[in-house]
Amino acid sequence: MSQSKLSELTWQEVRRTGENGLALLPIGSQEQHAGHLPLGTDTLLVEEVVDRALDILDREASAPCAPPAPDVVRLPALPFGHSPHHLFAAAVSLSASTLGAVLDDILDSLVTSGHRRIMVVNGHGGNDEIMRLAVKRFALRAQVTVAACSYWTVTGGDDEAERPDVTPGHAGWFETSLMLAAHPALVRTPVPARAPVE
Secondary structure (H helix, E strand, O other): OOEEEHHHOOHHHHHHHHHHOEEEEEEOOEEOEOEOEOOOHHHHHHHHHHHHHHHHHHHHHOOOOOOOOOOEEEOOOEOOEOOHHHOOOOEEEOOHHHHHHHHHHHHHHHHHOOOOEEEEEEOOHHHHHHHHHHHHHHHHHOOOEEEEEEHHHOOOOOOOOOOOOOOOOOOOHHHHHHHHHHOHHHOOOOOOOOOOOO
């Protein structure tokens, strides 16, 4: 498998990769995350999860006798999401209709550019329903394979894709732990002893 960042490809390379590859779009948000995490927490975490997953796939694809893996074109993360419930503190929020329209336009653009398999990976709870609806609408009108998930709902267990027991919440121990692992310099101290609640 080869991974490429869309921003670093020529148009000819995008066309060639799109024929058999997978376009991967991370989406996040910019909103308050208590006093110890940055506004871009959701975007930073979905980028980290996607990039680490791609690294794992690369390692597995290079193993002897491994089946061929598709080329993956990783789009820049969409850094804005649906966060009107966080405007009381600080957020940059898109309305539900705007986020849906932006996703429609991105999906249309990818198909026009030659992609036939697209995956949207979400990092913010407020985007989840809007993202899934946009993908469903798009799948009904386009001859492509398109899928969507929020990173915390993808598990390796035998849970039949049900919501896991551990979910991010908001600025609590889950997101704080992930930020400490991925971007420790961005976690402010003191970290709250008790997880903040939304």
